[in-house]
Amino acid sequence: MIDRQHLKIIKAIYTCGSMTEAAASLHLSQSALSHAMKKVETTYKVPVWRKEGRKLVLTQAGRSILGLAERVLPQFEHTESMLHRMAQGKQGILRIGMECHPCFEWLLKVVAPFLKAYPDADVDVRRAFSFGGLQALHGFDIDLLLTPDPLRLDTITYTPVFNYEQVLVMSTSHPLASKSFIQPVDLCSETLITYPVELSRLDVFCQFLTPANCAVKAHKTIETTEIMLQMVAAGRGVTALPKWLIQELDEQSELAFRSLGEPGIHKTLYLGHRKGGDPFGLVDKFIEMALSGLHNDDGE
Amino acid sequence: MIDRQHLKIIKAIYTCGSMTEAAASLHLSQSALSHAMKKVETTYKVPVWRKEGRKLVLTQAGRSILGLAERVLPQFEHTESMLHRMAQGKQGILRIGMECHPCFEWLLKVVAPFLKAYPDADVDVRRAFSFGGLQALHGFDIDLLLTPDPLRLDTITYTPVFNYEQVLVMSTSHPLASKSFIQPVDLCSETLITYPVELSRLDVFCQFLTPANCAVKAHKTIETTEIMLQMVAAGRGVTALPKWLIQELDEQSELAFRSLGEPGIHKTLYLGHRKGGDPFGLVDKFIEMALSGLHNDDGE
């Protein structure tokens, strides 16, 4: 029977590149690993490793076991860490994932009161997912997903938690600041600064420029919101961000913002979570708190 | 350290309702289970079971372990069965899931030549998913998903494999059979027979009746296509099915079909699969075969 230990060993050999190293990393003798591998190979009558010179290479069978290990081991570890927390009388860790850059600023405002209200609960916020936020939610890597596009799935429930308007941001002295709202053609001669993500996830493109068949003069990407805004204030380009974010960060009022199109681009942030199976009820508590502190930036 | 065996034991006690029964089902002594549970409880310093009378009830901690077990154990079992097949020199099992009832008939036509071409590969077709087809694909319960709605996810690739037209089916003597195509209002006085699935998954409603703000006189559901068609032939109602399916099943030509709306409702079936990690390459082979035998029922 394949055991958790076997998975750990196969994974360690694979990542370390050799049995000797893997043995050290697992605090076991090299012999132990060799015996363990031999046991798997004899019980299933399938080689797991093939020797090429003195490198060990996974066989097809080995690769399927490694796949199992990579899917399954993190889940063991997470459950164990939950158990440890329970033993200490603490509540769980709420792992929140985010799919949109400026979500983070909003999240901070909910996380702070949540941590205060539930001192025995921890929050962990993750921004990067190897396989996308939904997968992470799904594969139990996170418990809550903050996202602007609630992809309907049977097992996942979304709750709208925040409405906001996405506006074009420019320096107060920028010519476009004199307009009452922005039209797609207005951006043809501008430098647009965005976060470094796929274009398909940027609303300025998908909902504004592309439908109007317009393009910008230049497109730069910047990671951090603060730097982005400094660039914009310095007249080096324009960007599109949630209105509330600008109102909050632009203390010296160096920035102006205008709606994208006459109606403006209106967005909703959703919190997605798996249906059922929330040991501490933390997910529900967080959503409740997010809703109670609900503030709309959407002029409603 | 929580082990696969611990998970099996917790799951067995939970499903059997008692340790004694669980012990029998696992071919172990009751004492073994008791000791195993005690070990988990002492290493994590958390109770897993609470005794209510002489029933065992899972604690919060127990429920998280059970959750882990239910997510993880099937994956162990599947990997093991793959290993057994590899040992026999066989190729894997291709587990295909379906999300639309009439897909099955189409699938049969691809599966037959596939099994002939790859005699060492097995195919398993599943129709019911506890958490939806995508979840099943994702959670490694199936390898291939045949679906009419390709929900875009980063980890899943869709290949269109079949175009068809969804038509309204009626008995040849039915008054609607005299029309050249069906309009939504035509159905207001009809009994509509469908498969027993959510309305949101039925195109007659979503793409035809609801947009036109029309309703049918009555709505009946029937599981099997054959019975459905007999009901229709007997003049007991009308139904909506792929055109090719009718052409194939209606040998005595008791049935007539007409397009839903002048353009008709045109659908595409997609085969979805996880990116990467297909130990035998069976997924690719199947898709290739599905495409090579590609027949369009869409008049193109």
Add this chain to the structure above:
DNA sequence: CATGATTTATGAATTTATTTCATCAATAAA
């Protein structure tokens, strides 16, 4: 409430599995 049937818990013994130790064989570099 006493009795018997049934269920879980426990300590000691037993069996099974894992790990180490010492050593060999194979590989790659010097």
Add this chain to the structure above:
DNA sequence: TTTATTGATGAAATAAATTCATAAATCATG
């Protein structure tokens, strides 16, 4: 060829799981 380095192997030691026998608790029943 010599010399590290790496994996493989059998025997011994250690650790873990399992059983056995039995106790304690629960529940139904006369």
